[in-house]
Amino acid sequence: MNTVQVNKSRMYHTTDGVLDANQGLFARLDELTAAHLKFKGFLVKIRDYRQVQEADQSGLTETKAILRGKLGTLTLKCISALKAHGVATQDEVLLGKVNYSKSKVGKLKDPVFADVAHLILTEAQGRLAELSKFFVTEEDLAEMQVLETEFRAAMPRKRIADSVSKVSTQNIAEIFDAVDQLLKEELDVLMAPFEFTEPDFYHAYKNARIIVNYSGGGRTPEEPETEETQPES
Numbered sequence: 001m002n003t004v005q006v007n008k009s010r011m012y013h014t015t016d017g018v019l020d021a022n023q024g025l026f027a028r029l030d031e032l033t034a035a036h037l038k039f040k041g042f043l044v045k046i047r048d049y050r051q052v053q054e055a056d057q058s059g060l061t062e063t064k065a066i067l068r069g070k071l072g073t074l075t076l077k078c079i080s081a082l083k084a085h086g087v088a089t090q091d092e093v094l095l096g097k098v099n100y101s102k103s104k105v106g107k108l109k110d111p112v113f114a115d116v117a118h119l120i121l122t123e124a125q126g127r128l129a130e131l132s133k134f135f136v137t138e139e140d141l142a143e144m145q146v147l148e149t150e151f152r153a154a155m156p157r158k159r160i161a162d163s164v165s166k167v168s169t170q171n172i173a174e175i176f177d178a179v180d181q182l183l184k185e186e187l188d189v190l191m192a193p194f195e196f197t198e199p200d201f202y203h204a205y206k207n208a209r210i211i212v213n214y215s216g217g218g219r220t221p222e223e224p225e226t227e228e229t230q231p232e233s
Helices: 001-021 030-055 058-089 092-097 101-109 110-125 126-134 138-191 199-208
Strands: none
Touching: 001 030, 001 058, 001 138, 001 199, 030 138, 058 101, 058 110, 058 126, 058 138, 092 110, 110 126, 110 138
């Protein structure tokens, strides 16, 4: 959530607390009770969406980075061996296929990197006997194949997690709009008569409805007017 939403969320929960503490005063007013329950339902949705939005995705990123590092090391090892073999046999076609430097491999985007790793793996598998003298083993190629599969699987998991987070961000924005509408068009209106019958409850509600800007700058423009903020006549 952004700063504005965080500050609004604090106001929502403060307002809910005031209503909870004074339920006995409006128990007979079915319309206010129903609006309060609807308000609570929105707060639950905000909590749920926020948990999805702010879920720690660092593990996914870290896993993908580790896989890329291991796969990259084996890819470079095979490239070195294939280049050595190409020079030894004067195979210009092979040298053209494996013309990748360490820096170039490191700069490749993930999907391209995976394709290059697969290309190098395929070339090495077809020449395993010749590459053994350049320190490439069957175990290297087996591990490289597993790492390629795991790395390709890790890429969409991160994209899916990012997509879910973006959807939750949009959902949160829509819920905040709905809560603001509920407060202004229903709860504020239904609370107004209590100014004359239960003034302490009413003013506690009005004070709870003030959005405190915790990032600095005092009250926000969206806060409801209280007696203290209303202009003098």
